[in-house]
Amino acid sequence: ISHESVAEAAGTTMEQILGRKHRKSAIDALALGGARILDDLYRKGMVCGALAVGGGTGTHIAATMMRVLPIGLPKVIISTVVSRDVSPIVRHKDITLVHAVADIAGLNFMSRKILADGALAVMAMVDNAFEASGDHKVIALTSYGPLNQCAEFTSKELEKLGYEVVPFHAVGSGTMAMEDLVGQGLIDGVLDLSLHELVDALYDGYCKHIGDERYETPGRKGIPHVILPGGLDMIAFECESLDGVPERLRSRKFLSHDFRSFVRTTAEDMRRVADILAEKLNRSPRPATVIIPLKGWSKADGVGAPFYDPAANEAFVNQLKKSAHGNVVIKEVDAHINDPACAAYTAAELHALMQKVL
Amino acid sequence: ISHESVAEAAGTTMEQILGRKHRKSAIDALALGGARILDDLYRKGMVCGALAVGGGTGTHIAATMMRVLPIGLPKVIISTVVSRDVSPIVRHKDITLVHAVADIAGLNFMSRKILADGALAVMAMVDNAFEASGDHKVIALTSYGPLNQCAEFTSKELEKLGYEVVPFHAVGSGTMAMEDLVGQGLIDGVLDLSLHELVDALYDGYCKHIGDERYETPGRKGIPHVILPGGLDMIAFECESLDGVPERLRSRKFLSHDFRSFVRTTAEDMRRVADILAEKLNRSPRPATVIIPLKGWSKADGVGAPFYDPAANEAFVNQLKKSAHGNVVIKEVDAHINDPACAAYTAAELHALMQKVL
Numbered sequence: 026i027s028h029e030s031v032a033e034a035a036g037t038t039m040e041q042i043l044g045r046k047h048r049k050s051a052i053d054a055l056a057l058g059g060a061r062i063l064d065d066l067y068r069k070g071m072v073c074g075a076l077a078v079g080g081g082t083g084t085h086i087a088a089t090m091m092r093v094l095p096i097g098l099p100k101v102i103i104s105t106v107v108s109r110d111v112s113p114i115v116r117h118k119d120i121t122l123v124h125a126v127a128d129i130a131g132l133n134f135m136s137r138k139i140l141a142d143g144a145l146a147v148m149a150m151v152d153n154a155f156e157a158s159g160d161h162k163v164i165a166l167t168s169y170g171p172l173n174q175c176a177e178f179t180s181k182e183l184e185k186l187g188y189e190v191v192p193f194h195a196v197g198s199g200t201m202a203m204e205d206l207v208g209q210g211l212i213d214g215v216l217d218l219s220l221h222e223l224v225d226a227l228y229d230g231y232c233k234h235i236g237d238e239r240y241e242t243p244g245r246k247g248i249p250h251v252i253l254p255g256g257l258d259m260i261a262f263e264c265e266s267l268d269g270v271p272e273r274l275r276s277r278k279f280l281s282h283d284f285r286s287f288v289r290t291t292a293e294d295m296r297r298v299a300d301i302l303a304e305k306l307n308r309s310p311r312p313a314t315v316i317i318p319l320k321g322w323s324k325a326d327g328v329g330a331p332f333y334d335p336a337a338n339e340a341f342v343n344q345l346k347k348s349a350h351g352n353v354v355i356k357e358v359d360a361h362i363n364d365p366a367c368a369a370y371t372a373a374e375l376h377a378l379m380q381k382v383l
Numbered sequence: 384i385s386h387e388s389v390a391e392a393a394g395t396t397m398e399q400i401l402g403r404k405h406r407k408s409a410i411d412a413l414a415l416g417g418a419r420i421l422d423d424l425y426r427k428g429m430v431c432g433a434l435a436v437g438g439g440t441g442t443h444i445a446a447t448m449m450r451v452l453p454i455g456l457p458k459v460i461i462s463t464v465v466s467r468d469v470s471p472i473v474r475h476k477d478i479t480l481v482h483a484v485a486d487i488a489g490l491n492f493m494s495r496k497i498l499a500d501g502a503l504a505v506m507a508m509v510d511n512a513f514e515a516s517g518d519h520k521v522i523a524l525t526s527y528g529p530l531n532q533c534a535e536f537t538s539k540e541l542e543k544l545g546y547e548v549v550p551f552h553a554v555g556s557g558t559m560a561m562e563d564l565v566g567q568g569l570i571d572g573v574l575d576l577s578l579h580e581l582v583d584a585l586y587d588g589y590c591k592h593i594g595d596e597r598y599e600t601p602g603r604k605g606i607p608h609v610i611l612p613g614g615l616d617m618i619a620f621e622c623e624s625l626d627g628v629p630e631r632l633r634s635r636k637f638l639s640h641d642f643r644s645f646v647r648t649t650a651e652d653m654r655r656v657a658d659i660l661a662e663k664l665n666r667s668p669r670p671a672t673v674i675i676p677l678k679g680w681s682k683a684d685g686v687g688a689p690f691y692d693p694a695a696n697e698a699f700v701n702q703l704k705k706s707a708h709g710n711v712v713i714k715e716v717d718a719h720i721n722d723p724a725c726a727a728y729t730a731a732e733l734h735a736l737m738q739k740v741l
Contacts (some may be wrong), residue, residue, distance in 0.1 A: 048641075096484060097496055108475065108556050110468040115482055117466065119497065121504070122480045126454060126472055126560045129552040131538075134516040135549050138455060139477065145507035146479070150500045158492040180489075191493050192486040196464050202484045283406075288413065372551070 034058035043218035056089035074099040103143035161189040171323035178368030183335030195219035221256025244309025249378035258326035260288040292340035303348035392416035414447035455513030461501035475560040519547035527577040529681035536726030553577035554590030579614025602667025607736035616684035650698035661706035679718040
């Protein structure tokens with residue numbers, strides 16, 4: 026594959042790319058062209074794995090290209106820049122990073138070992154087939170620390186009903202992997218126990234890194250989608266004291282957790298979040314079910330707990346009822362989100378929807 | 384291996400560990416105990432590879448343990464926390480990171496794939512022997528961007544003389560991998576083209592992340608060590624403009640590079656660096672050779688170049704002569720560091736020292 030054809034795939038020419046003033050803009054054009062060519066080869070069934078070697082620039086280009094490939098298709102990058110922040114490289118994908126240790130420049134005892142390690146690893150992964158769960162229907166479950174009991178109880182209920190549960194951390198990039206797998210058709214139903222990422226996205230909080238497609242893929246794929254408002258009572262910040270919280274929020278109820286702290290959300294926040302969610306679900310060709318636990322939405326939100334505020338929570342429900350255009354079924358359960366009763370109710374609701382699909 | 388024996392290896396007991404107030408201190412004790420047990424098993428010849436699975440805490444403990452193993456011995460961590468800053472996990476070691484994508488909690492189609500990928504990768508790496516270069520003597524070469532030509536010319540000269548050259552980036556962690564490999568006995572001679580890390584360490588600059596053993600391992604292992612003062616003319620900061628430079632340095636000569644900027648060092652800096660280097664080399668049982676290129680020490684330091692300051696450079700040489708106790712041989716070459724003449728001279732000097740070893 027020539028430089029020229031990569032440039033052409035990016036809708037430009039090598040001449041134009043070489044004339045660009047900014048190195049980054051030239052690199053990004055080639056990465057885009059490369060990604061399009063790789064995507065095309067994959068769609069033609071010609072790709073069973075991806076292997077790349079690079080320094081800073083090469084790793085950036087390789088990762089941009091590899092991210093067009095589905096999760097489960099082996100991706101290995103041998104890179105000199107592994108000992109740093111690799112979130113822009115990996116994002117939510119299953120990219121394996123092999124640290125080059127020495128510079129990649131010619132063959133020597135070190136590079137021979139590392140280059141062979143990377144090649145052997147990707148070959149072994151290609152031989153290890155990625156297969157959807159044959160007999161069991163798969164439920165993707167997204168949860169969040171202050172809902173751990175909810176996740177545990179609900180998983181057990183679903184497993185008793187014969188489902189395979191795949192858990193994801195609803196703290197940003199984790200759930201984007203879930204949306205990706207739903208898009209790939211590998212998930213049969215989605216149980217979003219947490220909407221917490223939506224409030225963090227509003228306030229630049231700890232779990233803000235969700236993509237535009239968050240909460241939308243299940244509807245688009247036409248699979249059952251059950252949602253609980255877990256964690257909507259709190260905005261999370263990566264700080265140990267009130268000083269780390271944005272100034273305008275410092276008069277609110279505050280809770281120190283570990284390296285993170287929580288701030289209580291207001292009725293106004295709830296209305297904004299309800300509108301965002303309704304807009305997302307209204308686009309769906311298939312209704313989603315939102316289950317409201319009436320006695321609190323996280324470990325911090327319940328009778329006697331520091332963030333207990335039923336009026337604020339009610340604002341969410343009322344606004345959702347107003348903004349959702351018939352594509353949202355709202356159900357209520359007289360329990361706390363972490364109660365076994367909530368788990369049983371939720372699992373039964375999802376199971377009923379799954380039965381209809383069958 | 385029981386919890387109790389891990390605690391014992393860390394010089395404590397599980398009772399004491401469970402009684403600690405800070406979670407981190409308990410985790411660190413267990414990681415230390417685990418590392419000691421792993422090191423012991425490795426020394427007994429019982430370890431050919433390491434594989435771990437973890438979330439945040441598990442990855443921290445696994446990496447702490449694995450870092451006691453030598454470079455070249457396969458190390459793979461399947462982790463939920465790959466999409467972030469992994470420098471505290473990887474450091475300068477050859478640790479391969481497999482991104483778990485979903486949470487690690489029970490077996491499902493996703494975890495089965497990823498867990499098997501990691502296991503297969505480490506098995507493939509174990510089968511791929513890490514061998515020192517049999518016929519060729521190995522020279523580790525450390526370089527730095529503004530000395531690229533020096534590195535290129537010197538490598539070619541050394542390869543012509545029959546050496547295998549393993550290049551390392553002298554920008555912090557890269558050279559610590561080199562010191563590690565020297566300690567493992569895999570390197571026959573060291574050519575440090577750059578001393579730049581020393582000035583960055585003084586000023587909290589971009590390449591500051593060197594360990595205490597930097598520049599000391601070759602002497603301790605008794606192998607030839609040739610050093611050039613490459614990059615001593617500049618302190619590097621990760622910023623694009625003067626605003627990113629510490630205030631007290633803003634009146635100095637300034638140069639914008641890419642995402643990094645450079646500030647000229649003074650005669651006073653040179654004297655401090657010479658003392659630090661002399662102290663390190665004085666400890667050595669074997670003399671090191673320092674070659675001084677008289678016409679400049681980086682792309683920015685030469686006749687007509689922005690950082691040209693022969694008086695400052697001379698301060699380094701004079702101070703080194705004063706502080707070094709006979710364990711440093713200082714040679715001068717009438718060339719710029721990036722000139723082919725400097726490369727030829729340097730390669731010949733190192734070759735002569737290597738001949739003596741033979």
